Amino acid sequence: MTHKHWDDIFQTTEQERLGWYEPDTSLTWKMLKPVGPGEGRAVFLAGIGTSSLADEMAEAGWSLLLNDLSPAALGILRSRLPAEADVRLVAQDMAVPLPDDLPGVDLWVDRAVLHFLTDREAIDGYFQNLRGLVRPGGHVLLAEFAPDGAQRCAGLPVHRYSLKEMEERLGDGFVAVAERRHVYHNPNGDPRPYVYGLFQREGA
Numbered sequence: 001m002t003h004k005h006w007d008d009i010f011q012t013t014e015q016e017r018l019g020w021y022e023p024d025t026s027l028t029w030k031m032l033k034p035v036g037p038g039e040g041r042a043v044f045l046a047g048i049g050t051s052s053l054a055d056e057m058a059e060a061g062w063s064l065l066l067n068d069l070s071p072a073a074l075g076i077l078r079s080r081l082p083a084e085a086d087v088r089l090v091a092q093d094m095a096v097p098l099p100d101d102l103p104g105v106d107l108w109v110d111r112a113v114l115h116f117l118t119d120r121e122a123i124d125g126y127f128q129n130l131r132g133l134v135r136p137g138g139h140v141l142l143a144e145f146a147p148d149g150a151q152r153c154a155g156l157p158v159h160r161y162s163l164k165e166m167e168e169r170l171g172d173g174f175v176a177v178a179e180r181r182h183v184y185h186n187p188n189g190d191p192r193p194y195v196y197g198l199f200q201r202e203g204a
């Protein structure tokens, strides 16, 4: 997958018109309650796009590893964040190995990114990256289209997830902590059912 498809969307669409625009991230914060405070801890935000979750997590004291396939999205987001925020940009496809020098993280958050990986090799690559980066005791929040959710988004096919499949893909050593079904309404008012799963890695 190249970044052009996503760059075009971010460069030609107002943030509020993006098909996944979420003005209120309170559900994510509710799901993240068991994770605890951000000070002195690092989060990897996979495919963060231009989400205000990044601004909020910086404000809450998290060190940010901001990933997206689209350099255009990361450019918009970085220019919005305070210059002094502790941020590293990771512009790449989540299906291919992450740079070796990334620090381990206490939290991994993905809303509506993983479901764009549709072939086995890409999905395996994503979970290899996740397992390589999340520290023992760390948490993972995945929010993906539910089994009865839409079959396409942003003009692309998606792979829909149940909590069970999330658990299976994470593999041994991750325990489900919380689950939530949520029907998001996109800017056109169309319902988009999601499954949210919070997991914790054993150990620490």
Ligand SMILES: C[S@@+](CC[C@H](N)C(=O)[O-])C[C@H]1O[C@@H](n2cnc3c(N)ncnc32)[C@H](O)[C@@H]1O
Pocket: 001, 006, 020, 021, 022, 046, 047, 048, 049, 050, 051, 067, 068, 069, 070, 073, 092, 093, 094, 095, 110, 111, 112, 113, 116, 117, 153, 154
């Ligand atoms: C539907 S948007 C969600 C954006 C953000 N997570 C949110 O909730 O607002 C999907 C995002 O994933 C990014 N993306 C798509 N495929 C990706 C991949 N293979 N690796 C990394 N990012 C990807 C896109 O550029 C886009 O920013």
